[in-house]
Amino acid sequence: MSAFREAVEQDHIIQCVVNEFMCRVLWSEGRPCLEYQHEEDLKHITAYVEANFGVELLDVFFTAVESLPA
Numbered sequence: 001m002s003a004f005r006e007a008v009e010q011d012h013i014i015q016c017v018v019n020e021f022m023c024r025v026l027w028s029e030g031r032p033c034l035e036y037q038h039e040e041d042l043k044h045i046t047a048y049v050e051a052n053f054g055v056e057l058l059d060v061f062f063t064a065v066e067s068l069p070a
Contacts (some may be wrong), residue, residue: 005058013053013060021045040067 014025014032021041026033035055036042040065046057057064 010060013049013055016052017045017049017060020048025061026065028062032060034061034064035067036064037067042066 010032017023017034018025018067021036021044023034023036023041023045030048034042034045037063046065049055049057053060
């Protein structure tokens with residue numbers, strides 16, 4: 001629990017998520033929105049953010065949306 005004592009900047013968390021997973025960040029009115037490929041990906045990203053940064057996904061991203069099929 002003590003690993004989360006220092007606040008981590010939102011931009012840092014976003015960059016880590018984009019580097020770690022196949023996803024991208026869309027910006028809407030200056031707010032980051034996570035675009036993911038599959039529902040399973042969202043579960044992994046959510047768990048990663050909570051485990052590594054001690055915050056909920058929607059505390060970092062305004063919303064999360066699944067990519068439309070190509």
